[in-house]
Amino acid sequence: MRVLLISGASGIGRAIASDILERGGEVVLAGRRRESLDAAVELLGPKASSVVLDLADESSIEAAAAEIGAVDHVVSLAADHANGPVGDLDAGDVRSAFDAKVIGPILLAKHFAPLVEEGGSFLFFSGVAAWKPAPGLSVMATTNGAVAFLAEALAVELAPIRVNALSPGIVDSGAWDAMGSGKDTFFANTASANPARRVGLPSDIAAAAISLLTNTFVTGTTLHVDGGGRLV
Template sequence: MMRTVIIGGTAGIGLEVARHRLARGDEVVLTGRDADRAAAVAATVGDGVTGLALDLNDTHGLADALAGVDTVDRLVVAAIERDQNSVADYDVDRATRLAVLKLVGYTEVVHTLLSRMHSESSVVLFGGRAKDRPYPGSVTVSTVNGGIVGLVNALALEMAPIRVNALHPGIVGDSPFWAEKPPAVLDGYVSRTPTGRLATMQDIVDGVDFLLENRAVNGTNLYLDGGWLVT
């Protein structure tokens, strides 16, 4: 049986990936910051799912948090934290927290689990389209998502033959964050999306599966946004 580890799997896209991988027949390990919540969410997903407590900002504690995971066939690092931070009104603490979580934390998870992977293992990291389509207050988000591109390139080289890729979603219209927005807000984004529809959670899950399973895909940054940059 294949084991999929999902960092940031208690809500949103990470949770949808967990449900999908369990339905595929995988044993699933999902993580969240709170141990009770991680265990409770794992129980709702189904038998064969384990919940672990893990905080990507506690970089020195990640090895202990993942000590019980002995083998890894598929690794998805989907944990995110939203940050509104402009250069004119720059909050160093918030910026540092997000940079550590997304770049140092992601890398330390991979470092910790590397010896438990094998030549056919694969890794998917999450970035985001803010790196290419910044918005007011996205200075840190845009920067760290751009850093994921460099991280993927370096890891794909150093970890060969293990495959490492990244997925960069645009606005995911039915995700918990965006689904709560007023319809007029989403309609504005739809009008600027060539496909005439926003990405869905299922679109993102399908993209994760493609990156995890297609053995010819490596060092790739996959954009799922309906073609934003052509408008």
């Protein structure tokens, strides 16, 4: 199994990469920053490699496709946030958010679909904000929601290549560490409110991703891995 993993150099992406490698697969990490990619590849070992790819730049996607060649799966965890009240939003930031979650994945499908091997798939990351909109998160909710519809549309258009989406909830992936001591309180409040009574771990999301990559009878589906958080 050869997997192109976009924005997979840390956190959840690193967990997915490790699971793929443990299964005897090969991982190609992709992103905008060569230094981060190289550091991750060094940690992951000889079955990992990297390529520079910017989802906001179609020429870089096309060049990466030419460099990488055939793959079994393409996974994109990319996100570029434009949070804040609608009245304060910057148009450039909003476009960047759509580049990461919607336009970029469409261009990935354009350039990589001809390279996906039989039984392969695309997996795009959505997020719980689409199902629990909140003030200041309108762009995040919209882009994540668009991912779910994009997976359905591309599953039909690209068939028999499969296309799915994965929607994580609150996960202790390192993304919340900047909250400092407030992180523990936030996690405790999240855990007490959701049906699973805990926050997620990168291993939870990685296990779900591997399932979507390997189950050849699942396509056009958004898998919610959020501890039921979207329900409350």
